[in-house]
Amino acid sequence: MRDKILAALATRYDTNIQTISRFFCEDSIEIFGRLRQTFSEAGETIIAAGVVTTTAQDSRDASYVRYELLVDRNAAYRNRPVDFQLTTCFGQLFQIFLIPLPAAPPLGISAPTTVLLASIHKCNIELEDQDLDFYYYRNMTHLDMVDITCIKALVGRVAWDGWWAVIDRSGKLSRGHLENVDEDDTYDEE
Numbered sequence: 001m002r003d004k005i006l007a008a009l010a011t012r013y014d015t016n017i018q019t020i021s022r023f024f025c026e027d028s029i030e031i032f033g034r035l036r037q038t039f040s041e042a043g044e045t046i047i048a049a050g051v052v053t054t055t056a057q058d059s060r061d062a063s064y065v066r067y068e069l070l071v072d073r074n075a076a077y078r079n080r081p082v083d084f085q086l087t088t089c090f091g092q093l094f095q096i097f098l099i100p101l102p103a104a105p106p107l108g109i110s111a112p113t114t115v116l117l118a119s120i121h122k123c124n125i126e127l128e129d130q131d132l133d134f135y136y137y138r139n140m141t142h143l144d145m146v147d148i149t150c151i152k153a154l155v156g157r158v159a160w161d162g163w164w165a166v167i168d169r170s171g172k173l174s175r176g177h178l179e180n181v182d183e184d185d186t187y188d189e190e
Contacts, residue, residue: 001119002026005097008117008145013107023104032096035118037154044154050094050119063092064157066168067120067150090135090155090166091120094143116148123166135166 010020033051037044047054049063071087074080099115101107122144127136153170 001095004119004143004145005029005099005117008147009099009101009115012115012147013109015107019106023101023107023109024099028100030098032098035093035096035148035151046093046151046154048093048095048118049121051096060156061092062154063094064090064123064155064166065093065120065151066090066153066155066166066170067118067144067146068152069144069146069150089120089122089144090125090137090168091122091144092140093151094119094121096148118146118148118151120144120146120151123164125166127163133168135168136160136163137166138163 006017006020006024009024010017013020031051033048035046035048037046045062046065047061047063049061052063054061067089069087069089070084073083073085095118097117097119099117100112101109101115102112103109120143122141123135123137124139124141125135125137128134129136153168156167156169158165158167
């Protein structure tokens with residue numbers, strides 16, 4: 001996990017792993033198991049599955065989230081320019097890391113600061129229903145290490161014929177849309 005944290009910090013501060021490791025103290029990291037959404041109307045608590053265990057069989061799994069990443073479309077090509085694309089992902093929140101960093105002028109940090117990172121076990125989305133904003137997966141893929149602000153919403157899951165359907169209550173179906181109605185579009189009730 002240390003290597004993933006260092007890589008995430010190096011990306012955040014636009015430096016290499018050797019430079020960031022001079023300011024990184026693994027013993028000062030704190031691990032948390034809950035994240036309270038204060039940025040949404042729902043204000044739900046997201047559980048980190050690698051830290052908090054739930055034993056009740058009738059409770060929902062509040063560890064699955066929707067998160068957004070900037071992904072370099074040219075990552076596989078060494079000599080091509082960086083081309084970032086905003087990508088929506090789903091996965092299971094595994095751990096939350098609170099990482100204190102000292103003032104570090106080479107990193108552009110003028111005063112001690114704290115960074116919050118989340119490790120998320122990514123769902124391998126294989127099918128999408130664009131109209132209903134549903135996503136389907138059967139397996140998990142790799143572990144992403146992301147800034148905590150990348151987490152956008154708590155999502156639910158429903159088992160369906162060997163698949164899991166991701167239900168994003170913050171998606172298209174949760175928002176009403178106002179549309180202008182022309183006079184020709186109205187009808188009389190009888």
